[in-house]
Amino acid sequence: MASEPTKTLTAQCYCKSTRFTVTVPTSALPLGTHLCSCFICRQVHGTLACFHAPLPTGTSPVFLTPTISIIRYRHSDLAASDRLFCSTCGCHIGDEDIIPDHASGQLEWRVASSIFTEHDESTFQIRSHIFPPTTSVGLHTWLPEINNRKLSSWAPEPNDPNFPILPPPTPTQEFDSDGHERLRGECHCGGVSFTFPRPNHPSFKDDPLVKRYTSPADPQKWLACMDVCNDCRLLTGAHVTAWTFIPLSSISPPLPESLEGYGTLKTYRSSEKVLRGFCGRCGATVFYMSEEERRKVDVAVGILRAPEGAIAEKWLTWRTGKLTYERDGMEFDRVFAEGLKRGLRTWGEGLDGEVLDFEIPLIVSxxxxxxxxxxxxxxxxxxxxxxxxxxxxxxxxxxxxxxxxxxxxxxxxxxxxxxxxxxxxxxxxxxxxxxxxxxxxxxxxxxxxxxxxxxxxxxxxxxxxxxxxxxxxxxxxxxxxxxxxxxxxxxxxxxxxxxxxxxxxxxxxx
Ligand SMILES: [Zn+2]
Ligand SMILES: [Zn+2]
Ligand SMILES: [Zn+2]
Ligand SMILES: [Zn+2]
Structure with missing residues (x-):
């Protein structure tokens, strides 16, 4: 009997220390993909969600590179899977079950669909948001549909024995000794943890650098954008990375320009003039440092602990008029990039009455x-x-x-x-x-x-x-x-x- 036709898909991280293939029956394609916005996925990736495609039962990645370069992170004793990321560049590659899936009884894999060389509606199809924050804005708000397909939302009922999850943390507002608000950024494992103030903190008075990264709409907020560039995609393992831009001198405890020696932070030079910082223990993308402007550092929004929720809208003004490096995003997964662009604009119009299309220095000159x-x-x-x-x-x-x-x-x-x-x-x-x-x-x-x-x-x-x-x-x-x-x-x-x-x-x- 002829065996069922299969298709082999290839994935790799940015630095290529981790490459693998998955071979699946063509009848299983496209692989359904979900975006998980739970606090663990956000804080482990540094993004607003992970992009995971469950592999058909019995299918595992075949690694083409030594797996010694992969770090496993287990978020708690309740974890049902390990989260795997590249030890060199920090790219998340997927989750591998450590206890059998409740439905299939098997150990399963969910791979980061964002790092595959092909990503279109015939290979991976994004179908749902899981664990969307129910009371706050998140990626699910900005991506209600893709390619005219409404994305479903799913979260387990509280106390579902199949999903023994930890309740999400409820961050409280922090203050400096003078009573000014500070926002915490912290990766999931807590190995990298810091705070920064609002741009209208008195110590910034008339600082031109601070002005460059202050919201044009609200002097209490920093700029933020959704970046769909290929580099960030292959360094976080997610289609889109949300960034905000903070003066280096305002980060506490003090962050060195080299990003070295800062808790569990590891650095990776993604290009001659760009240094990335990710947590070497949980894999969260944390910082981006450009040598063009070492006085500011880009901070990954996924690790922020704003009391109001995932997008920290009381601290950040989002550029809703465009995606950053839209062309990269369109080339990789057009229907996703189009859907996000549309959703972001729609949200921006609802919030501000217009889309905000400001320039971000050193991103768009x-x-x-x-x-x-x-x-x-x-x-x-x-x-x-x-x-x-x-x-x-x-x-x-x-x-x-x-x-x-x-x-x-x-x-x-x-x-x-x-x-x-x-x-x-x-x-x-x-x-x-x-x-x-x-x-x-x-x-x-x-x-x-x-x-x-x-x-x-x-x-x-x-x-x-x-x-x-x-x-x-x-x-x-x-x-x-x-x-x-x-x-x-x-x-x-x-x-x-x-x-x-x-x-x-x-x-x-x-
Ligand atoms: Zn890598
Ligand atoms: Zn999750
Ligand atoms: Zn960490
Ligand atoms: Zn980027």
């Missing part, structure tokens, strides 16, 4: 906004080396690229001048960039007539690229290009190939 009126750039993309086309996976292996910025000498402009030697960068995507005044544009890059220089702009003698590294597919990459212009002011920008960024480049060169 506000510098770009400032240059919105800069001269228009030619329509065609920047000339680039045709032998070295951009590809999605470039972000994993640094590869030199050359972008030549060229423009004709404008009437009255001083003679063309080659700008300072390009700075070779070893970021995630490496560019060397040469900026030349006065060179004839490439034939495929015609310069339209409206490219006249602004009359009173001082000529820039030097444009030094201080950092590069971006995925040109994402307009909003964190590791944007940084420029040091002749006046010494540092500016940030993201993808050099997007229209608006070309406009900004243009204005900087000018």
């Amino acid at each position: 506000d510098a770009i906004k400032l240059h919105a009126t800069s001269p228009k750039w030619p329509k065609s993309p920047l000339p680039r080396d045709p032998k070295d086309p951009p590809s999605k996976r470039d972000c994993c292996k640094p590869k030199p690229k050359t972008i030549l910025l060229a423009r004709p000498a404008a009437p009255g402009q001083q003679q063309p001048e080659e700008l300072s030697p390009p700075v070779q960068n070893t970021g995630r995507i490496t560019f060397s960039m040469t900026c030349v005044f006065g060179e004839t544009p490439a034939p495929e890059d015609p310069t339209p007539a409206e490219l006249e220089p602004p009359a009173e702009e001082p000529p820039s003698k030097r444009l030094k690229i201080v950092t590069t590294g971006t995925d040109e597919k994402a307009d909003e990459k964190v590791d944007g290009l940084g420029f040091q212009d002749v006046w010494g002011s540092k500016k940030q920008m993201a993808s050099p190939n997007s229209r608006r960024n070309k406009d900004m480049l243009w204005s900087l060169i000018w």
Whole structure:
């Protein structure tokens, strides 16, 4: 008898120390996937939910890498399963039962669907929220449906013997010695625990850094966003990571820039200029530190202990107008990203009467906004080396690229001048960039007539690229290009190939 057809699906964490496959009968596809928003899943992942697909009974992952690199975390004596995560990068890979499932009588697996190389409606289908917070806002509020499919909600009845769960903690408001409120962040195991104040704390008075990360809608709140980038997905093991942005100096106990030696925190350098911090005991993603701005640290919202609930809405103003790195999210799982985007907007409109679409410095450069009126750039993309086309996976292996910025000498402009030697960068995507005044544009890059220089702009003698590294597919990459212009002011920008960024480049060169 012919055996039943099967399909093998592959998963891996960000650092690739953990890779595995699962082989399932095609009749079992798509694998139903649930989003668990229980406090344990939130505090163990650092996200607003985990994304788990139960494997068919009898199916287990086949590991392609040594399992010695995996850490197991058991949340309590009542735990029915171990939670597994990569010891190097902190990515959660799934839960393995330690007591047999009450229905099947077997030890089962739930794998993190977010780390599979394929995730569409034919492989994994997100169908339900489980343990949604009943009295507060959570991911379930922002994701009521996907692909016109309403997601169901499920939680066991209290005292269900099959689900002997701990009651969720009820955090209380904490205060500093002067009576000002502080919010606690703490991973599930408690190995990383800290507090921070509100942005209107008196000690911050007129601090420009604090202002950058303060809500435009409420001076008591910090900014927060929903990030669907590929890096965070493969570092948390969840489709989306919620972040807020806090001045490093306000974290107590003091957090070193290196993130080293802070309780059970482990660090992982996810790119040349980005350091991640996760709990080495329970695996919670806790911090993101960019070397571009070491005075602030991104804090994973999933570990926050706000009395009002999972999204800490009395502390955070959520950007409801867009997802962060939406393009990554759309490429990985379009129906999820579309559903979340829609749900977030709908919630924002209900709350504020409009969606909030503020920029988050170093995530979406506000510098770009400032240059919105800069001269228009030619329509065609920047000339680039045709032998070295951009590809999605470039972000994993640094590869030199050359972008030549060229423009004709404008009437009255001083003679063309080659700008300072390009700075070779070893970021995630490496560019060397040469900026030349006065060179004839490439034939495929015609310069339209409206490219006249602004009359009173001082000529820039030097444009030094201080950092590069971006995925040109994402307009909003964190590791944007940084420029040091002749006046010494540092500016940030993201993808050099997007229209608006070309406009900004243009204005900087000018
Ligand atoms: Zn890893
Ligand atoms: Zn859970
Ligand atoms: Zn922990
Ligand atoms: Zn991210």
